[in-house]
Amino acid sequence: MQALRYSRSRSLRLRAGDDNAGGTPSHCCPVRHALHWPGGGPARRLAGRSNTAFPARGDAMTTGPGPPPQQPQVVDAPALDGGEWLQGGPIDVRGLGKPLLVDFWDYTCLNCLRTLPYLAEWHRRYEEHGLTVVGVHTPEYAFARNPDREREAIADNENPNPVVLDAEFNIWRAYANRFWPSKYFVDREGKIRAQHAGEGAYGESEQVVQALLREQEGFDAELPAPMEPLRPEDGPGAVCYRVTPELYCGYSRGIIGNLGGPQPDRPHRYSDPGKHVEGTLYLDGHWMVSGENAARPFGAQGPSRMTLTYMAADVNLVMHPPIMGGSGEARVLLDGEPPAGDAAGEDAEGGVVTVDKPRMYRLVRGVDVERHTLTVETESDG
CATH class of the missing domain: 3.40.30.10 (Glutaredoxin)
Structure with a gap:
């Protein structure tokens, strides 16, 4: 998983995948x-x-x-x-x-x-x-x-x-x-x-x-x-509200709030401290954090979770399917429960996302800019 990003007025975008290709700020x-x-x-x-x-x-x-x-x-x-x-x-x-x-x-x-x-x-x-x-x-x-x-x-x-x-x-x-x-x-x-x-x-x-x-x-x-x-x-008179800035999941540009921070480029079992600062990612379970992404290592036991408290309406996550091929699955929780009804993004019906290609997945669709806690968990290695 790579980063969180928002639209102009409403939404947050989470990015997850491979390293930066251009090397250009x-x-x-x-x-x-x-x-x-x-x-x-x-x-x-x-x-x-x-x-x-x-x-x-x-x-x-x-x-x-x-x-x-x-x-x-x-x-x-x-x-x-x-x-x-x-x-x-x-x-x-x-x-x-x-x-x-x-x-x-x-x-x-x-x-x-x-x-x-x-x-x-x-x-x-x-x-x-x-x-x-x-x-x-x-x-x-x-x-x-x-x-x-x-x-x-x-x-x-x-x-x-x-x-x-x-x-x-x-x-x-x-x-x-x-x-x-x-x-x-x-x-x-x-x-x-x-x-x-x-x-x-x-x-x-x-x-x-x-x-x-x-x-x-x-x-x-x-x-x-x-x-x-x-x-x-997009129209005249529209307003843009303060939302959580985009966030990256890798250590080169991301903010990992766990005690001791990220353990670069090696599998590590993280423990969520339970107290969260808005706009900071917290990991729980097995993850390998590289410069530009966080991925579940092969052979990990139990679910791998990522939690964020944010201020926005929509949340989107860029994910890559398992590098060994096939598709993966991620579960989405909004304030501890699967997003219900219209709150679920178009890719997260029932709180479940099938990751079958590298792209942006729409997880949460809100009506208003509000503060929520998002958890994404997976047991799909790679």
Whole structure:
């Protein structure tokens, strides 16, 4: 198991699996979002995170991970070279002669998945008017470097756009990118005209797309009004609440609250101390904690448990099936009981999750942002 992560306003994401593939300091960007349009134009600069609720749209807010991004210069967009094209492509940035939207994403990233429906609709609306949308899949973890798994994820998410697998982070580094998801808006001359990191600002982003389309020579088509928000939290007046930050299950970036901390890279029997600090993972039973994940060792006796007290609505966990093949099973407890009815995420009906592929599993679905205690336990080795 690898990390806990949230959406922009509601949810927590737990990650579990293989080691980081890129070795590049970077983040999934759940609540901080920024849209830059040099020289003004239809988009405002948006960025934000707060310890209290704040409007999802509004003036600049800069309390997020790391310093706020600077207003970019208009520069040539780097070529989309050094990856493997899995769907459509290749795309020649210099020779395209039409607006291009480059989206960096990862199929285990909740925030990326929440953005995909907007990208698909922009493809449907604007492809005939000259827009090309390209997904650059730069994997956060090693298992997502597998092209067959990526093709499966493309199909599962009904992604209609060209996709290039950037397994070695070549395109990521060329764009000096730092976040999943990130979008780069490129004009017909191959210049980066705007950039957006994280979720949100969908209406403003669509206005940027339309502005770039109208810059094409002889363009006189009538364009539709920006699409309505797909989710209540994407709309005007929505608020984002303080939720538990994303957490990783490995020792390199995670916080293990057991007495003595994690025992790196070796099987160890952990004991849950019983008293928990919010936003900290506690292990019980046999686990092997590596730099980026926690896994049940082969031959372990009794269940292996992981417990977290959190503040959020939804909880998601990225898991990898047993490395020896087949599927595994995990049980989910919410405040000591299997999540009942609508509280169970779509992958945890009856409190049981079948782990048959490396992906994000939806464990808990809440109505409101609330404090709960989550326990995930398994007897599936590996």
